Amino acid sequence: MLRAGGAGLPGGIGPEGYVIRSTTVDGRPATVIAGQTDRAVLYGAFHLLRLVQTRQPVTGLDIASAPKVKVRVLNHWDNLDRNVERGYAGDSLWDWHKLPGWQDPRYVDYARANASLGVNGTVLNNVNAKADSLTAPYIAKAAALADTFRPYGIRVYLSARFSAPIEIGALKTSDPLDPAVRAFWKAKADEIYRAIPDFGGFLVKANSEGQPGPQDYGRTHADGANMLAEAVGPHGGIVMWRAFVYSAEQPEDRVKQAANEFVPLDGTFAPNVIVQVKNGPLDFQPREPFHPLFGATPKTPLMLEVQLTKEYLGFATHLAYLGPMWEEVLAADTWRRGRGSTVARVVEGRVFPQALTGMAGVANIGTDRNWSGSHFDQANWYAFGRMAWDPDARARDIAEDWVRMTFSNDPAFVAPAVGMMMGSREAVVNYMTPLGLTHLMATGHHYGPGPWVDNLERADWTPVYYHRAAADGIGFDRTKTGSDAVGQYAPEAAKALLADERHLLWFRHLPWDHRVRSGRTLWDELVVRYDLGVSQVGEMQRTWASLAPYVDPERHAEQAAFLAIQRQEAQWWRDASVAYFRTFARRPLPAGHAEPPESLEHYRSLSFPYAPGHD
Known part of the structure; x- marks a missing residue:
């Protein structure tokens, strides 16, 4: 049975928290789900359903759960x-x-799915x-969606174009002080x-990638x-202001710009403003160190932004469960108030007390029958919701729940x-960007390797800007002898990042013969990592083939x-990357590792003008 109300609820559970308890009612066994609001009870009902679906015990229950983060939103980059x-x-x-006159039934399915994860907001349009989007006809369309989402506890938000006063308001300026x-x-x-x-x-999104903003x-x-x-503010609304900023006019290392611009503004934002910060300082790469802004603004609340849609991790076809990526960044220690000042605690408003907290995920949802382009990409939507509710949740536990509810x-x-x-994301890192390399993807669509690209309008759009391969070595020196981007972290965090071989070439430019921890030279280790990534995908193929008896033929065949x-x-990533970097390393491949089957010119000649996901 379901009961809503505040009586008997633990303190601090808030308007979205709930309890699930096994008890007796009129002498009969019963399960009570209680919370202060209907939304809280709905969340509790989905929790109970999850226990049933995953065949967990549903007797003797005494569960209390409340979100550790207040604003848990999907960002739709929908045009x-x-x-x-x-x-x-x-x-x-x-x-x-067709809106507002026609409401697709899938809008209700979408709202229900998000409610089952504790997601409580959605940004309807592209950053x-x-x-x-702010004109009367589109406000009416957004209102129709809000009406559909409201019973499921989901509020709608809109991305606002900063130059709207000029474009739709007949003004000659968008100066915020006017x-x-x-x-x-x-x-x-x-x-x-x-x-x-x-x-x-x-x-x-303002003053980034050509978007208008106050700096104009x-x-x-x-x-x-x-x-x-x-x-x-008078209506109870908030502003989520993205910290993803960079401009061609900045001579410094691009990954430093966000901290350079926002740290000096700490304490100057209104109480209903929260700064939205990507997990890393570059751009949703397969692996980045955590963003140096986390913990660096004690008077300004920060919300974590992650990307569910796999712009840089193989689109919908590559299996890459992102729970481990997000767990990695959430568990990272900023050291801003001593040991244990993790990104998760910053996001939860516990390192520096914050009333406004949030986590955002760039959605991977579309009209495909399976919602996300592939069945396994649904797991990233699911993991985001669970981790936004509890940033301390473990990616493996979430994956197990999802597997049980989705397949068997x-x-x-x-x-x-x-x-x-659990191993899938690391495989992608290995065959795309091993040892801290980053931003090696082809131009525009980001499909496939393009480490040779060097002819774009801006240097910091090109892969060569980031890997800096040359006869003397490879990697971007971000130590004190280089851009000193590592200096934007607390000293203890900087020391840990510099010692982490996963970020080796993110922070250092090293000779090709530099010895890494395996005892191999840097060049040999790069080749070994590329080949390891390929073999890891082969192992995933073998695993999936062995699981055919447990999955319906249609879904099994598609994933295969x-x-x-x-x-x-x-293999293409590996071969193209090895062929390119070898032109600088000028060393043989380690024993047992095959030569790329085609010339570098062949890989460079490949073109995919109609790859999906263009900006």
Whole structure:
């Protein structure tokens, strides 16, 4: 039975927390789910269903759970023409043309799925926003979606284009200190809240990748964010201001710019502003060190932004369970208030007390029948929701729950399937960006290897900017002898990062004959890691083939085909990368490792102008 109300609830459980207890009612065994709100009870009901689905005991229950993070949102990079930037699962779920008159039944399915994970918000449109999203017709469309999502505890948010006062407001400026601009945003917020009383607020990408922002007028990020916060604040709204900023005018290492710009602004943001920070300082790469902003702004709340859609990890066809990636960054110790000041604790508002906390995930959801482009990519949506509720949750436990609910509870299936998932992201790192290399993908679409690209408009868009391969070695020197990006971390954290071989070439430029911990030279180790990644995909293929008796033929065949694609493309990554870097290393391959079957010119000649996910 379900009971809502505050009586008998543990202290501090809040409006979204719940308890599940086995008890007796009128002399009969019963299970009570209780919380202060209907939304809390709904979350508790889904928790109980998860126990049933995963065949856990449902007697003797005494469970209390509350989210450790307040704002748990998906960011949809969906455009008004239904194209999804970095989307690999079909068109946008939102049929803007038919809204508000027609509501696709899948909107309810979407809301229910998110509620089952504890996700409580969704940003409907791309961070590269169009001002049209803030016009009356599109506000009405967003209101229709909000009506559908509301019973499932999900608030809608909109990405706001900073130049909207010019584009749709007939003003000549978007200067955040201009009274007419402030009046525009106040009126726009009032208009939205009349249509959507529980509107969550705005997400903003400003002064990044050509997007307009307050710096266009000599103002700061805080000036821009606070103007919008002033508009939505009376309605209870918030502003999520992205820290993903970089510009060609900055002569320094690109990965330093966000900390350089935001740390000096600490304490100047309004209370209803939260700065949204990517997991790493570059751009959702297969592996990056944690972002130096975490813990560096004690007076400014920060929310973690991760990417569910695998822009840099093989799109929908490569199996890459991202739970271990997110666990890695959440468990990283910032040392900002001594040992144990992990990113998770920063995000939870516990390192420096924060009332506003959040976690955002760039969605991988589209119109494909399986929602995410592949069955295993659903696991990343699932893991995000679970980790946003509890950043201390373990990726393996989450993977096991997902496997049991999605495929089978048979132990003979669960153990190998979870093992395959847990090693999958590391396989991608090995065949794409081993030993701390980064941003080696081809231009624009980011499909396939392109470590040779050196002819783009901006240096920091090119792979050669990041790997810096030359006759004397490879890697980006970010120590004190180089850009000193490592100096943006607390000293203890910097020491740990420099000692971590997984980030070796992120922080150091080293000779090809440098000896790594295995005893091999750096060149030999690179080749070994590339080949290891390929072999790991082969092992995943063998594991999946052995699991055929436990999976329906249709899903098994599709995933087998995707793994075959991944194996072929992992080999391509390996061969192209080895052929290219060898032109600098000028050394033989280690014994037992095959030569690339084609010339470097062949790999460089490959072109994929219609690969999905273009920006």
